[in-house]
Amino acid sequence: MSKTQFAQAVSKAGKMLWRVFPIIFGTILLVSLVNTALPKSFFLLIFQNNLLLDPIVGSLIGSILAGNPVTSYILGGEFLKQGISLIAVTAFMVAWVTVGIIQLPAESMILGKKFAFLRNFTAFILSIIVAIITVLILGVI
Secondary structure (H helix, E strand, O other): OOHHHHHHHHHHHHHHHHHHHHHHHHHHHHHHHHHHHOOOHHHHHHOOOOOOHHHHHHHHHHHHHOOOHHHHHHHHHHHHHOOOOHHHHHHHHHHHHHOOOOOHHHHHHHHOHHHHHHHHHHHHHHHHHHHHHHHHHHOOO
């Protein structure tokens, strides 16, 4: 790659980042607002220690809220302390970092609708499967 090609690539990438910055910034603000607005006690009402429904509910909530991995470990620990099942917490944590309903409009604009929906759907299903396998491997059930 020549210096000219490199400069053109950097220029295109910079322009693209500048164009999508408002969308990314708005998404981050929306995720932060939702995460701050919901108290942790809200989750105790939702999870009923049902081995079939808890991973689905955990994945749904994690998909809607979304966040970063470091925060998921803190939330996961707090949920476990409150008595929420490991399968629900695992599904929540995996979906929290892999699925993003709030970010979907920005992701579809940047990467394409078909790819964004397929990636999020696959990540949602896999978050449930990963939660079940994790709990089975640990022998907690």
